[in-house]
Amino acid sequence: MTTDVLGWDVGGANIKVARIDPRTAGAPAAIEQPFALWRDFNRLSSELTALAGRIDRAADVAPPAAMAITMTAELADCFATKREGVAFVVDAFARAFPRSMLWVFGIDGRFHSADEARHHPHDVAAANWMATAMLVARAHADALLIDVGSTTTDIVPIAGGRVVAAGRTDPARLRSGELVYTGGLRTPVCAIIRSVPLARGRSRVAAEHFAIAGDAYRWLGRIGDSDYTCETPDGRGRSAAAAGARLARMVCADSETIDANDITAIAAHVAHTQSRQIAHAIRQVLRRRDTVAPRVAVVAGAGAFLARTAAEAAGLTVRDLGSELGVAAARAAPAAAVARLLAEMIVLRP
């Protein structure tokens, strides 16, 4: 058995895993892997095993000592309820790593046993934001964590070195503005904008899964092919040209009937609107802290560039978690965070 701790963030469309060796203070290694759980749920257990092998070569010969788990996958619609979803994910870990200790992170900021998680699923559902925020709180006693992932955005206030979120569950956080269900990659364009200003007027957009946020940022050059880590809506390529063709379809056009300027107008409008929506939620969260509102934003996630734009629009000074934790770990921040939090709590004997 190694002394490594693996941290996991299992989402409905992505799995993030980070590895920490508690005996050293090095930056965590991290991997982000697209995984369409709602479709491929039967493969979850074997996918976990494969990812453990990729991030921890020692896992090939010895099982990792401890697993720190957080998840949002329980919301995927292959599960009738979150109870079913949490149990399924925990069971998949138990099958994948029968000899490892499993610890499931909760919205109370503590680790729970697998059995506790199964019996109290709402205590561990969607707690990943709390892990990242607790990690950030150590270096930034007063700050706003803004983690823009591929799919969702977490905006978490930290004051006096403590996480002071108004909501803990997903539904409560959607109301408080601390969870905005919008991200830098997977968000359908039709969920961001209703219409778009074009040279010849204003056009409504198609309510279809023709294009996603990642297409706008790919077209605008904000991300490259390799950053576009999710499936494309039409199964075609990740090039700027392919992204542009998808954006054209949003106004029921195609590459024969639209020019590059119009595609740029669509992409820019998506970027602008999404940034505005996140900035709006940032202000909602800041308003509640009134006179003690933090002035510093710590940005993280695959959409950190979007977090930065929104934070600046809301008048905040921006710090990048990537420069503190390493770029890979900051993209997979909740996985790195649960790994570190667990590593500090336990003593492993190799």
Place this chain on the structure above:
Amino acid sequence: MTTDVLGWDVGGANIKVARIDPRTAGAPAAIEQPFALWRDFNRLSSELTALAGRIDRAADVAPPAAMAITMTAELADCFATKREGVAFVVDAFARAFPRSMLWVFGIDGRFHSADEARHHPHDVAAANWMATAMLVARAHADALLIDVGSTTTDIVPIAGGRVVAAGRTDPARLRSGELVYTGGLRTPVCAIIRSVPLARGRSRVAAEHFAIAGDAYRWLGRIGDSDYTCETPDGRGRSAAAAGARLARMVCADSETIDANDITAIAAHVAHTQSRQIAHAIRQVLRRRDTVAPRVAVVAGAGAFLARTAAEAAGLTVRDLGSELGVAAARAAPAAAVARLLAEMIVLRP
């Protein structure tokens, strides 16, 4: 060979077919069949054959004499361009009915040969609204056709017995307000609303394909199981309870953590917002006609109930195409319309 004319409206998610016997003046027979063309495109030809057999038993022994075709399927993202899409659909018809005459309806209100359609795809792409409007114009010289389908809404002004649309192509119609890409069934809830008022405040919604418009109308009792003719987002049932569970997921809740009142609030907000969006486009179209704006709306489509609400909100008197054409034909209005328009233009000799 029979003398029947079959009219087809091939969409990206639905195929509608209507049958007319030109020798009689009876109401057209009509079938609406969900068909996920973007996924099952290789089965299109055999699906056409099967549908022809269902609507026209004579087609089992003798091929139908003439096919009137209109389509919106060319926009589906299995096709790189509309040119590719139009050619694919025309070829599928040619394979399915090698002995029938194929006529493709155009945005100029005329029929084109299969070869013309292949060479001038933009002349026949998304012309189905024109067919319905030309049919309606005969009985209503001054009116607004409002056809709310499963996926899209057509709002077409008719004046002096003529179709006086400001836009002809999909992109132009999205700008003019004559095409609103919203419908009574397939439209993702996240493309209709951004947030929803709940008892405990206002909640943002998930930008996922968790629930569709049909779930809201199913929960509210506006449609029954059998009207919910498309696939469900989660592959589960079409009952009100199953629809409610999908709506709950829009605010990241589940059936254990939300009550029926909150689900009703979500569904009602979807219905209200969608009706308001359609009414907004109706007013945009009416404004252009200024002093000669029609005062009568003719409503059609699977979402005719929604067309009626929006038309009344815009101050129009409502006529139901279903009471003139038969309910099935009014749901499949473009298919019935192209069949009738073609039947009148040609003389068939059995």
